[in-house]
Amino acid sequence: MSCRQCEGIEKEFSEKYVRKELKKYRKKGVSKTTRMLLDALRKEGVKDLTLLDIGGGIGGIQHALLKDGVASAVNVDASRAYSEAAREEAERQGHGNRIEFYHGDFLAVAKDISMQDIVTLDRVICCFDEVEKLVGLSAERAGKYYGVIYPRDVWWIKGGFNSANFFLKLFKRDFQAFIHPTKLVEGIVKKIGLEQRIYYATAGIWQVAIFSR
Numbered sequence: 001m002s003c004r005q006c007e008g009i010e011k012e013f014s015e016k017y018v019r020k021e022l023k024k025y026r027k028k029g030v031s032k033t034t035r036m037l038l039d040a041l042r043k044e045g046v047k048d049l050t051l052l053d054i055g056g057g058i059g060g061i062q063h064a065l066l067k068d069g070v071a072s073a074v075n076v077d078a079s080r081a082y083s084e085a086a087r088e089e090a091e092r093q094g095h096g097n098r099i100e101f102y103h104g105d106f107l108a109v110a111k112d113i114s115m116q117d118i119v120t121l122d123r124v125i126c127c128f129d130e131v132e133k134l135v136g137l138s139a140e141r142a143g144k145y146y147g148v149i150y151p152r153d154v155w156w157i158k159g160g161f162n163s164a165n166f167f168l169k170l171f172k173r174d175f176q177a178f179i180h181p182t183k184l185v186e187g188i189v190k191k192i193g194l195e196q197r198i199y200y201a202t203a204g205i206w207q208v209a210i211f212s213r
């Protein structure tokens with residue numbers, strides 16, 4: 001991920017933005033697509049497994065799976081506000097000692113992170129310009145399951161993203177959003193060895209997929 005994009009993530013997902021999201025999470029829980037991903041992982045079985053959640057935001061996936069029996073989790077986020085909120089919520093829910101936190105670009109810290117049973121990226125692929133590196137490095141660390149939520153690459157969604165990026169540039173914002181081809185993403189995942197797509201669904205602009213070794 002470029003330095004400019006990292007800076008854009010820090011500014012875009014500010015403390016004010018994150019606090020509003022944390023308040024919503026405490027009231028309503030995780031989003032529909034996140035629930036879809038979680039339900040699919042639960043059906044496969046998560047007890048005593050380990051988790052790497054990249055771009056985990058306030059930690060909705062981590063908090064849910066730790067309650068479901070996941071042994072430990074690693075949180076990596078490029079937004080300091082998200083990292084701090086996830087840590088705060090983990091302490092509030094009583095499992096802060098079971099999560100290891102990294103603040104920074106995953107591409108830069110990946111070398112320090114070992115393989116985990118489950119790797120998740122919830123609405124993260126669309127924040128990275130270097131998709132080959134992101135998917136490759138993250139998939140390499142998935143020992144059993146690799147779950148992703150990212151935009152569908154269809155024309156009307158691409159048009160919406162292009163319009164949003166136009167206005168972000170117009171207002172001199174560093175952050176940009178990306179739609180990467182599904183075939184490209186799945187090709188990288190399968191090349192790494194996660195050849196079975198055991199779950200797939202769509203909801204609005206998003207696609208939810210889980211791959212296994």
